[in-house]
Amino acid sequence: MKKPPRRTAERILSTTLSLFNRFGEPNVATTLIASDMGISPGNLFYHFPSKEMLVNALFDEFEARMRHLLPAAADVQDLEHAWFFMHSVFELIWAHRFIYRDLNDLLSKNRHLESQVKEVLQRQEQAFVKLLRGLQTHGLLTQTATEQQRCAIHMVVMLTWWLSYEYVQDPRHAMEDANANRSALRGAQQVLSVLLPYLNPQPKTQLQSLIKVYG
Template sequence: MAKKAPRRTAERILEVTLELFNRFGEPNVSTTLISAELNISPGNLYYHYPAKEELVNALFMRYESALQELLGAAPGVHDVEDAWFFMHTLFELVWQYRFLYRDLNDLLSKNRRLETHIKDALLHKTTAFRAVLDGLEHAKALSMNASEREVTATHMVVMLTWWLSYEYVRDPRHALEPESAEKSLLRGAKHVLGLLLPYATGAHKQHLAALLAAY
């Protein structure tokens, strides 16, 4: 039997860096710590990623690719169940790359490339949420005019993007720990979906209310 090819060092570096960034926050993780955690020399790390900024950019590219794929499903949301699944999937991605959201202001202040791409990500989120609301309104699950859909889409993006910051302020010692993930994600999804409740119609309103009550 052929031996499995060892994972490429660059891949391992990104995986461990993501774990450390998520656990301690990007500003608190040095390249020295990363190389020690990987049990490789700083020179080996430098060979693959000459600066910590390049690690951040590489991880963001992965996040951005996954986000674009998820947001591409927005036009297929036609009922409350679809919206529930869509929202949960987005929050799971946010949690997977939570260091970006935890340290967003700090990252933006020192990374011009990230600044540009984050703006694009916000725009894509807004467009996707607008598509979700358009689909739900077209399916008669919501009753909203164009202005209401625009405002609500923006509110949804703001809440999705800064939810983990809110959780962190509420409980700095535990909010971003792995054991807090499920409750944090559920609370976030509940509040974002709750924005739709005043506009939900008939049986869709009852279904959405039941889903929210189950959180």
């Protein structure tokens, strides 16, 4: 059966996301989006009267997907599961990487993101605390409640700024689609490396092996 054509608004968001991810939000004008789609600027304006509305719609999609993903942290029982969970988080971030690439600039001019990004970070921190508690319950690591909180914050910080680090290392190519899997693997490796000082001997060896295999 032939798929029904996508609505214009959906096509606009898909094209905008691709252009934002590739070139960065500040470098993409609405005229470029319309030209890339082969529609008139007026048609684009009809659906999204401002670029800020495009940014907000894309961020809301990202936030909804992150909210759906994070509860899986509470089900993590071993390091391999933790690895694939973290990899999934990085894959989602990569799919909306313009947010993280241009985060400071976006926050400085967008009140909607100013509040919503903070909520995303808080939910990530809460999810990582649950992940750490689960690993401790299953005998993989030893942490005090204070150490768990601090470790979760460190994980969120690394998660938030990893793509900025990648971009600085290779500004011309870091954000290209071909680097998606490699970037997600490196990010998962770095975030989970934060656990090494707290892991018991056998799980510590296991994580080091996972880093060698996937990192």
